[in-house]
Every structure is written in structure tokens, then in C-alpha cells.
Amino acid sequence: MRTSSVPTAKSALDDARLDETFAALANSTRRAILARLAEGEASVNDLAAPFDMSLPAISKHIKVLEHAGLITRTRRAQFRPCTIDAGPLADVASWAAQYEHIWDESFDRLDTYVRNLQNTDNKPDNKRDEQ
Numbered sequence: 004m005r006t007s008s009v010p011t012a013k014s015a016l017d018d019a020r021l022d023e024t025f026a027a028l029a030n031s032t033r034r035a036i037l038a039r040l041a042e043g044e045a046s047v048n049d050l051a052a053p054f055d056m057s058l059p060a061i062s063k064h065i066k067v068l069e070h071a072g073l074i075t076r077t078r079r080a081q082f083r084p085c086t087i088d089a090g091p092l093a094d095v096a097s098w099a100a101q102y103e104h105i106w107d108e109s110f111d112r113l114d115t116y117v118r119n120l121q122n123t124d125n126k127p128d129n130k131r132d133e134q
Contacts, residue, residue, distance in 0.1 A: 013115065017094070020091065020094060021094060021095065021098055022072050023070065023071040023072070024072070024073065024089075024091040024092075024094065024095055025095070026067075026097075027067050027068050027070075027071035027072070027073055028073075030067075032051040032054060032056070032061075032064050033067060033068055035053070035054075036050050036064060036065065036068060036074075037073060037074070037087060038129065039053075040074060040085060040086060040087035042085055044085060044086045045084060045085055046082065046083070046084055046085070047061060047062060047065060047083070047085065050065065050085065050102050052076070062133075071091060071093050071094070072088055072090060072091045073087065073088055074086060074087055074088060075088050077117060118130075
């Protein structure tokens with residue numbers, strides 16, 4: 004029985020979400036912002052501090068991350084802290100996991116190669132035995 008390769012609405016939505024996540028992660032500033040937020044919530048000023056960039060530029064990066072669902076902002080009085088949302092990162096990890104068998108096979112081949120090298124190095128040299 005042949006299965007249809009027509010994308011479903013859910014798979015199209017999943018693809019669009021992955022596209023947004025990858026696009027957001029494609030920028031090193033945004034990855035650095037996420038790395039900082041992995042340590043805990045932070046204000047925009049806190050997130051901007053390590054960068055030689057204007058607050059509006061940092062705000063644009065934050066909006067991209069927020070649009071991709073990678074961060075959320077809450078409101079406490081006048082304080083609007085940013086926090087990381089790991090959901091889209093879990094989706095990326097699940098997507099990448101489908102290729103894990105390729106990495107495992109490569110590592111298995113490398114392990115076999117290294118063991119063969121070690122076994123060759125541990126064998127006594129026949130010429131030395133004859134002398």
C-alpha cells in the first residue's frame with residue numbers, strides 16, 4: 004500500500020514553525036541572547052549589555068525570537084522580563100533526531116577504525132622477534 008506524500012495541515016504548520024525557529028537561530032546575536040536567557044529571565048537592558056548595539060536593534064532581535072516562540076515577555080509593573088521558551092528548541096531536537104542513525108553509524112565506523120589502529124599498534128613487530 005502506498006502512502007500519500009501530500010503534506011497535511013499539521014505537517015505544514017510544523018514545517019513553518021521549524022522554518023521560523025531555524026531563521027531565528029541563524030543569527031549569532033539571537034543565539035547569544037538565548038544562551039543568556041537559559042541562565043534565567045532578563046530585561047532588555049540586561050540582554051543588550053554585552054553587545055555593541057543600540058537598544059532598538061536588540062529589541063528587533065528579541066521580537067524575532069518572540070515571533071518564533073523562543074522567548075516570552077511578561078509584565079510585572081513596569082518591568083517586562085524575557086524568559087526562554089524551550090518548546091521550539093525541543094521541536095528542532097526532535098527533527099534532528101531523525102538523523103541520529105547517520106551520526107551513530109559514522110561514530111561506529113570511527114570506533115572500529117580506532118580499535119583496529121590500537122590492535123595494530125599493540126601487535127609485536129615480527130622483525131624485532133627475529134633478532
